[in-house]
Amino acid sequence: MYSLQDEKIAAALARLHCEAEADPERWAHDKTTMSNDLVRMGDLYLGITEAEGKLLYLLARCCQARRIVEFGASYGISTLYLAAAARANHGRLITTEVHPKKCAAIQATIHGAGLTDVVELLAGDARETLSGIDGAIDFVFLDGWKGLYLPVLNILKPKLRHGALVVADNITHSAARDYCAAVRAHDSGFVSVTLDQQELSYYI
Ligand SMILES: C[S@@+](CC[C@H](N)C(=O)[O-])C[C@H]1O[C@@H](n2cnc3c(N)ncnc32)[C@H](O)[C@@H]1O
Numbered sequence: 001m002y003s004l005q006d007e008k009i010a011a012a013l014a015r016l017h018c019e020a021e022a023d024p025e026r027w028a029h030d031k032t033t034m035s036n037d038l039v040r041m042g043d044l045y046l047g048i049t050e051a052e053g054k055l056l057y058l059l060a061r062c063c064q065a066r067r068i069v070e071f072g073a074s075y076g077i078s079t080l081y082l083a084a085a086a087r088a089n090h091g092r093l094i095t096t097e098v099h100p101k102k103c104a105a106i107q108a109t110i111h112g113a114g115l116t117d118v119v120e121l122l123a124g125d126a127r128e129t130l131s132g133i134d135g136a137i138d139f140v141f142l143d144g145w146k147g148l149y150l151p152v153l154n155i156l157k158p159k160l161r162h163g164a165l166v167v168a169d170n171i172t173h174s175a176a177r178d179y180c181a182a183v184r185a186h187d188s189g190f191v192s193v194t195l196d197q198q199e200l201s202y203y204i
Contacts, residue, residue: 003084003085003088004084006084006114008112008113012080012109012112013050016045016080016109020045020047020075022045023044023047043099043101043102048143048169053077054081056141059139059167060086060165063139065086065089065139065164065165066091066138067091067094067139068082068092068137068138068139068140069093069095069140070082070141071096071130071140071142071149072142073102073106074097074102075102075105075109076095076105076106078141079093079095080109080115082141083110083115091118091138092118092119092120093118094122094130095121095122096121096129096130096144097121097123098126098144106121107121126144126148130155133159134159135159136161137159137161138161139166140160140164141167141169143169146171146173146175146176149176149179153166157189157203160203162204165203166199166200166201167199167200167201168201171194171197171198172197176199179199180194188201189204190203190204191204
């Protein structure tokens with residue numbers, strides 16, 4: 001058995017994926033959630049799919065990432081995949097979320113999944129909360145507001161371990177254009193590849 005198959009983690013993931021399926025319906029009723037305003041992004045899940053989650057899990061396991069950082073947890077779908085990998089790697093996950101209601105829900109989910117010893121949630125704007133962390137980082141998942149990918153990467157870059165992997169989601173969004181240009185640049189320090197909606201950048 002591997003850590004994703006842990007009974008509590010699997011149950012939490014099944015619940016969250018199921019709840020996230022209501023997103024399109026709720027989205028249709030609340031156009032304000034399309035706003036760029038951080039908190040008014042609302043209470044939508046906007047979560048990754050099971051396939052994307054498993055990809056994150058196996059990438060983090062392959063890297064043997066012990067210190068993982070996530071930008072944008074929402075209700076914690078990706079958080080659970082990353083935390084399961086961190087647990088298997090005897091590591092820790094630092095995640096971030098700005099929406100107060102989501103922060104409360106994540107804490108409860110993490111507790112229910114038995115992952116409180118693995119996950120630290122930094123509540124608030126990640127540009128502030130991540131500025132304060134220290135220590136080397138092995139793996140980063142970017143899934144908050146797309147226009148902040150580059151500012152967040154710039155905060156984390158001095159702390160990236162050589163050989164770290166940075167995965168950015170939804171990179172076809174126009175707001176992620178400057179981020180993609182930066183990591184793909186010849187002198188970026190990254191080897192970067194685009195996989196459909198995700199940019200995988202290996203820090204050399
Ligand atoms: C696409 S959702 C994340 C989905 C999540 N990764 C998952 O798979 O379930 C983006 C989240 O990022 C959060 N967010 C956006 N900007 C943020 C910021 N500056 N700091 C922290 N969280 C932020 C939003 O509140 C939202 O919940």
